[in-house]
Amino acid sequence: xxxxxxxxxxxxxxxxxxxxxxxxALFVLVQVxxxxxxxxxxxxxxxxxxxxxxxxHNAELHIGQIKFHGLAGVxxxxxxxxxxxxxTLLKIQSTYAxxxxxxxxxxxxSLIDFKLENTYLHLVRKNNSDNYSGLxxxxxxxxxxxxTTTNRSFEDQAxxxxxxxxxxxxxxxxxxxxxxxxxxxxxxxxxxLDEFKVIDHNFKTQIQINESGSHQKWRIEGTLxxxxxHISGKWFSNDTNKVRIPYLLYKFKTKLAFDTMYYxxxxxxxxxxxxxxxxxxxxxxLVVDNRRISTEEVLLNRGKFHYMLHVNDNTxxxxxxxxxxxxxxVFNPYLRYSKLPEPIFEFSIHKPWFEAQQLxxxxxxxxxxxxxxxxxxxxxxxSLILQINFNHLDSLRFESEMKQKDFSIVNYGKTDLxxxxxxxxxxxxxxxxxxxxxxxxxxxxxxxxxxxxxxxLVDVILYSEDLGFFYHNGFSESALQAAWVTNIKAxxxxxxxxxxxxxxxxNVFLNRNKTLTRKVEEALIVxxxxxxRLSSKQRMMEVYLNIIEWGPMVYGAxxxxxxxxxxxxxxxxxxxxxxxxxxxxxxxxxxxxxDNQGHLNPSLTxxxxxxxxxxxxxxxxxxxxxxxxxxxxxLKGEALRKILESNIVADSIAPIVD
Numbered sequence: 096x097x098x099x100x101x102x103x104x105x106x107x108x109x110x111x112x113x114x115x116x117x118x119x120a121l122f123v124l125v126q127v128x129x130x131x132x133x134x135x136x137x138x139x140x141x142x143x144x145x146x147x148x149x150x151x152h153n154a155e156l157h158i159g160q161i162k163f164h165g166l167a168g169v170x171x172x173x174x175x176x177x178x179x180x181x182x183t184l185l186k187i188q189s190t191y192a193x194x195x196x197x198x199x200x201x202x203x204x205s206l207i208d209f210k211l212e213n214t215y216l217h218l219v220r221k222n223n224s225d226n227y228s229g230l231x232x233x234x235x236x237x238x239x240x241x242x243t244t245t246n247r248s249f250e251d252q253a254x255x256x257x258x259x260x261x262x263x264x265x266x267x268x269x270x271x272x273x274x275x276x277x278x279x280x281x282x283x284x285x286x287x288l289d290e291f292k293v294i295d296h297n298f299k300t301q302i303q304i305n306e307s308g309s310h311q312k313w314r315i316e317g318t319l320x321x322x323x324x325h326i327s328g329k330w331f332s333n334d335t336n337k338v339r340i341p342y343l344l345y346k347f348k349t350k351l352a353f354d355t356m357y358y359x360x361x362x363x364x365x366x367x368x369x370x371x372x373x374x375x376x377x378x379x380x381l382v383v384d385n386r387r388i389s390t391e392e393v394l395l396n397r398g399k400f401h402y403m404l405h406v407n408d409n410t411x412x413x414x415x416x417x418x419x420x421x422x423x424x425v426f427n428p429y430l431r432y433s434k435l436p437e438p439i440f441e442f443s444i445h446k447p448w449f450e451a452q453q454l455x456x457x458x459x460x461x462x463x464x465x466x467x468x469x470x471x472x473x474x475x476x477x478s479l480i481l482q483i484n485f486n487h488l489d490s491l492r493f494e495s496e497m498k499q500k501d502f503s504i505v506n507y508g509k510t511d512l513x514x515x516x517x518x519x520x521x522x523x524x525x526x527x528x529x530x531x532x533x534x535x536x537x538x539x540x541x542x543x544x545x546x547x548x549x550x551x552l553v554d555v556i557l558y559s560e561d562l563g564f565f566y567h568n569g570f571s572e573s574a575l576q577a578a579w580v581t582n583i584k585a586x587x588x589x590x591x592x593x594x595x596x597x598x599x600x601x602n603v604f605l606n607r608n609k610t611l612t613r614k615v616e617e618a619l620i621v622x623x624x625x626x627x628r629l630s631s632k633q634r635m636m637e638v639y640l641n642i643i644e645w646g647p648m649v650y651g652a653x654x655x656x657x658x659x660x661x662x663x664x665x666x667x668x669x670x671x672x673x674x675x676x677x678x679x680x681x682x683x684x685x686x687x688x689x690d691n692q693g694h695l696n697p698s699l700t701x702x703x704x705x706x707x708x709x710x711x712x713x714x715x716x717x718x719x720x721x722x723x724x725x726x727x728x729x730l731k732g733e734a735l736r737k738i739l740e741s742n743i744v745a746d747s748i749a750p751i752v753d
Contacts (some may be wrong), residue, residue: 152230153179168193168208181219181226188213192265206265211273218277248408249434253370257324257362264321268293282345283307296320301333306341313338327359337380347385350392354380369407376400389610391461396422409435422457424449426477438485446477451502463616465604468508473501481579488583493576497622504627512623515603515630521642523650524607531648535641541653545637547665548652552672553636554715558706559676561595565632569596569625570618596621599639644682645675646734659685661732669720670703674728677702686738693730693738700726 145156159173174187193208219226270291277284285305292298296318304311317328332338337352344350360374381395398421403414413430431441451471458466475497482492507513518536522529533539545553557564563571571594578592593601600620605613624630630638645655655675656664667675677699678685688696703726711721730738 324362331355350384394460424457465510470506569621
């Protein structure tokens with residue numbers, strides 16, 4: 096290399112080195128300047144934000160002095176927030192936070208230390224006015240942001256959520272004198288926390304509650320360890336009373352109380368590099384009182400859920416090693432949702448042979464009224480499979496099966512499920528109120544045995560309500576699958592799957608209980624009656640035909656025949672039987688089946704055609720019956736009188752037009 100070339104390269108390297116040195120020096124100068132003037136800069140930015148917030152919300156947000164401590168600590172004093180001309184919502188004397196400086200250099204906020212002192216949050220609502228709703232804005236999300244979030248993989252979203260949670264969870268926390276209160280007119284609440292302190296990742300604290308004159312003391316203790324991605328906690332009362340959740344009784348007419356609640360949550364690396372979340376949730380001595388759930392207080396001695404959740408790019412999976420404990424009952428649920436290559440949801444439970452009494456002893460007291468005190472022996476085995484491909488809903492798979500081994504009922508407890516075998520008193524309810532009682536048996540002059548009811552009426556009801564009634568075990572999986580498909584497509588409850596057995600149990604045993612858990616109790620009673628043959632199919636059909644509602648305060652087939660046609664049910668013809676079957680789903684709306692003169696509406700023509708064709712195909716009626724059938728009935732009796740009277744009333748109040 097000649098001297099000219101060497102000098103040229105040396106000169107160029109010197110220029111490059113000088114440039115790099117200048118850039119570094121400039122960066123350092125900027126950082127030093129920011130560090131020196133960060134107080135005024137931060138104050139300026141925060142005051143601008145506060146001013147913008149105040150203008151937008153017609154509010155007074157005041158932020159006092161800002162102090163910086165070291166490289167990454169900041170303290171803010173004297174914060175208060177209120178709507179103009181309203182009570183103060185929030186006051187904070189002092190708050191301090193310190194972040195990880197090195198993570199801050201890569202634009203990642205990770206809290207190390209957090210302190211909050213003398214904080215007061217006061218909610219007020221009086222005379223249809225409050226001091227908080229005007230400060231809550233409902234800004235619409237940017238469509239691009241929504242689209243981006245939707246298209247992100249499950250693993251990315253889980254990583255972001257977990258990282259944000261553990262990064263924003265400080266190792267050291269000190270909260271002193273936190274006071275939360277609400278004055279909502281007829282409801283007052285005050286919550287006081289004197290001190291919450293995390294030392295060596297552990298904490299213990301007490302919270303005092305005063306709710307409309309009722310006092311509680313809660314104790315909360317646990318572990319916060321963000322460096323190991325672990326959280327756990329225990330919540331219980333500081334005395335012998337239960338923890339009562341405030342506000343629920345006032346707002347939702349729901350009492351919720353418990354002895355202890357425990358929760359733990361840990362993040363770890365799962366199989367195939369997926370994210371795994373492991374945890375436990377346990378509650379003891381749970382009491383729930385809500386009339387939509389049960390007419391009595393519901394008591395659960397112990398409930399526990401040990402879970403292992405795996406998340407990867409396109410799949411969320413609840414591991415089958417997860418365990419649900421429900422009093423004495425223990426089972427392993429499995430759940431999986433994958434969005435690629437197609438959106439598929441799977442849920443299953445496979446409970447191997449277990450002592451049958453565990454099931455009935457584990458039912459929460461107050462939830463299944465008819466089954467309380469039941470004693471059984473033998474073993475049971477249960478399997479449930481639900482698979483839904485949302486791109487091919489018609490391929491939906493639903494299977495539910497309970498098997499028994501040496502199973503028998505030793506004691507029926509509160510309700511004798513054999514009561515339908517003899518005469519019994521039936522009570523009809525509307526909106527939880529008893530409206531009529533009558534005997535189901537020969538003591539009742541309107542009672543009709545199966546021999547007195549025309550076969551074509553029974554057949555029509557089977558074809559319209561439950562064709563497999565005499566062959567299935569009380570449930571129809573095909574009907575359940577069809578209901579799942581219909582309701583998912585409609586995105587609402589549009590179609591049910593009740594068999595005649597289920598309708599009968601609902602009316603005889605559960606008529607007054609319009610609760611959210613009624614279907615579960617209904618299914619258990621149906622299974623017991625059908626699997627143990629506590630009543631014969633013939634007797635079940637006989638009772639069904641004698642108690643179901645067929646019009647306003649019209650119960651049983653013979654009353655219905657008298658109400659519509661002024662004849663005994665034994666004299667009902669095929670056309671009249673099809674009409675009677677058509678109104679079983681909506682008996683109070685029989686008026687919609689007729690015009691103003693009592694003639695059958697043409698809208699029922701399709702129903703007549705559909706039922707009669709199915710019956711002809713299965714030889715339930717002859718070709719001659721089918722050919723002679725017309726969607727016509729001669730309405731007589733009380734039903735016709737009511738229709739004609741309603742027309743007179745309607746005419747009498749119609750406006751006069753000149």
